[in-house]
Amino acid sequence: MSIIKCPECGHQVSDKAPTCPNCGVEIEGKVTRCPECGEIFFKDDVVCPNCHRPLNQQTGRPIEATVAPKAAPLAAPQQEQAKTSPKNNTALNSPAAPKKKSGGWVALLVSFIIALLVCGICFYMYRNAQDRKELQEYEFAVKSEDPLILQSYLDTYKDAPQEHIDAIAAHLQQIKQNDMDWQNAYVSNSKSMLLDYLSKHPDSPHKAMAAQKIDSLDWAQASSLNTIEAYQAYLAEHQDGDHYNEAEENMKALKVKEVSAEERSMISSLFRRFFVSINERDESSLVSTVADELTLLDKEQATKGDVVQMMEKMYKEGLSNLIWRINKDYNISKREVGDNRYEYAVSFTANKEEQHTDAANNSNSQYRVNAKVNPNGRISELKLIKIVE
Numbered sequence: 027m028s029i030i031k032c033p034e035c036g037h038q039v040s041d042k043a044p045t046c047p048n049c050g051v052e053i054e055g056k057v058t059r060c061p062e063c064g065e066i067f068f069k070d071d072v073v074c075p076n077c078h079r080p081l082n083q084q085t086g087r088p089i090e091a092t093v094a095p096k097a098a099p100l101a102a103p104q105q106e107q108a109k110t111s112p113k114n115n116t117a118l119n120s121p122a123a124p125k126k127k128s129g130g131w132v133a134l135l136v137s138f139i140i141a142l143l144v145c146g147i148c149f150y151m152y153r154n155a156q157d158r159k160e161l162q163e164y165e166f167a168v169k170s171e172d173p174l175i176l177q178s179y180l181d182t183y184k185d186a187p188q189e190h191i192d193a194i195a196a197h198l199q200q201i202k203q204n205d206m207d208w209q210n211a212y213v214s215n216s217k218s219m220l221l222d223y224l225s226k227h228p229d230s231p232h233k234a235m236a237a238q239k240i241d242s243l244d245w246a247q248a249s250s251l252n253t254i255e256a257y258q259a260y261l262a263e264h265q266d267g268d269h270y271n272e273a274e275e276n277m278k279a280l281k282v283k284e285v286s287a288e289e290r291s292m293i294s295s296l297f298r299r300f301f302v303s304i305n306e307r308d309e310s311s312l313v314s315t316v317a318d319e320l321t322l323l324d325k326e327q328a329t330k331g332d333v334v335q336m337m338e339k340m341y342k343e344g345l346s347n348l349i350w351r352i353n354k355d356y357n358i359s360k361r362e363v364g365d366n367r368y369e370y371a372v373s374f375t376a377n378k379e380e381q382h383t384d385a386a387n388n389s390n391s392q393y394r395v396n397a398k399v400n401p402n403g404r405i406s407e408l409k410l411i412k413i414v415e
Contacts, residue, residue: 027040027041027042028040028041029041029175029178029182030053030057030059030066031066031162031163031166032046032048032049032051032053033051033057033066033067033068034046034049034051035048035049035051036166037049038166038175038178039053040053041053041054041057042054056068056069056070057069060074060076060077060079061079062074062077062079062151062152062155063076063077063079063151063152063155063156063159064155064156064159065077065155065159076155077151077155160183160186160190163179163182163183164179164183164186164190164193164194167179167194167197168193168194168197171201171231173198173201173202176194176197176198176201177198179194180194180195180198204227204230207223207226207227208223208227208230208232208236211223211236212232212235212236212239215243217240217243217244220236220239220240220243221240223236224236224237238268241264241267241268241269242268244259244260244263244264244267245260245264245267245268245269245272245273248260248269248273249269249276252276252280253280254277254280254281254284257273257274257276257277257280258277260273261273261274261277282362283359283360283361283362285358285359285360285370289358289360289368289370290356290358292403293356293358293370293372293399294356296315296399296403296404296405297315297352297372297374297395297397297405298352299311299314299315300312300315300316300405301350301351301352301376302350303315303337304337304340304348304350305348305349305350307337307341309334309337312333312334312337313330313333313334315404315405316330316333316404316405316406316408317400317402317404317405317406318330320333320405320406320407320408321398321406321407321408321409322336322407322408323336323408323409323410324409342380344382344383344384344387345380345381345382346381346382346383347379347380347381348378348379348380348381349378349379349381350376350377350378350379351376351377351379352374352376353374353375353376353377354374355374355375356372356373356374357372357373357374358370358371358372358373359371363401364401367401368401369398369399369400369401369406370398370399371397371398372395372396372397372398372399373394373395373396373397374394374395375392375393375394375395375413376392376393376395377390377391377392377393378390378391378392378393391412391413392412392413392415393410393411393412393413394410394411394412394413395408395409395410395411396408396409396411397409
């Protein structure tokens with residue numbers, strides 16, 4: 027098996043291939059090689075398209091040089107006539123004329139020179155055909171990015187011009203180095219190495235695969251962070267990325283959960299009013315901050331009356347003043363519970379100062395407040411956890 031050039035399209039193909047993979051023309055058993063110039067052509071052609079040597083239509087091979095047929099022997103009557111002819115008898119009976127020996131070696135020399143000329147011309151034509159074919163193969167290989175084609179040229183044309191061999195060898199080495207650089211960058215799973223590869227090989231056949239790998243790495247990082255900023259960075263860098271739509275959806279979902287400045291202000295105002303109402307012992311203001319039914323401390327399905335009762339229990343005997351102060355360490359999250367309706371989970375700390383008529387009983391304590399606010403902006407759950415220092 028050897029690599030040949032398709033007579034139809036010039037594409038490199040094995041001589042055992044059923045058809046040319048490029049143009050689909052039949053190859054195996056349908057082509058032959060001219061022994062004169064080495065050209066590959068179809069057996070259906072009458073002559074070699076390169077040197078015009080005729081093709082034997084019965085064998086499918088170029089016709090070899092033929093020897094002129096020997097002259098047929100004279101018929102018997104003619105032989106007899108030649109023997110009995112007086113003229114012939116005279117020639118036979120007469121003494122032979124002396125031969126000029128000098129004419130023989132001159133003719134031999136002339137024949138030898140002519141033979142040399144013929145051989146020289148044939149050799150020149152053969153070498154010329156070979157050189158043309160080598161040049162065609164060189165021009166094809168030098169434009170190819172297929173290592174097999176380049177190696178095939180080097181194996182086939184070992185006596186090609188040195189500059190051709192050097193050029194193909196350098197091209198082959200560059201392709202092998204590019205492939206090695208690509209393998210190292212791809213298996214590294216490093217965005218920086220992939221970007222470095224693309225900067226060094228901007229026209230690489232692996233360019234699209236490298237871009238897809240970078241897209242995958244950036245998406246993995248964005249989805250791992252799962253923040254609006256991370257998704258925005260991915261969208262800015264990969265406007266045609268594989269995960270563009272998914273990034274937009276995740277970012278929208280996070281924005282829905284993001285607590286706006288207006289929402290923070292509403293929640294802060296609600297709890298400030300709640301604790302100020304306790305400080306002022308204002309029942310009507312206090313109950314306006316809570317839902318009709320809520321979870322209060324450890325009691326579920328508590329009512330507004332339970333909230334008032336909790337406030338009254340805070341005012342112990344001998345207590346002259348009660349002051350709640352909220353620390354500005356709010357941690358707020360929200361979740362959608364209906365169409366554009368959200369429930370808020372709130373956590374913060376608050377300090378409680380008790381002033382007694384007997385100053386010796388004065389105290390300060392700190393509480394962790396865990397609460398929920400319903401879509402109507404009312405407290406639906408409240409727990410006070412004392413922080414022990």
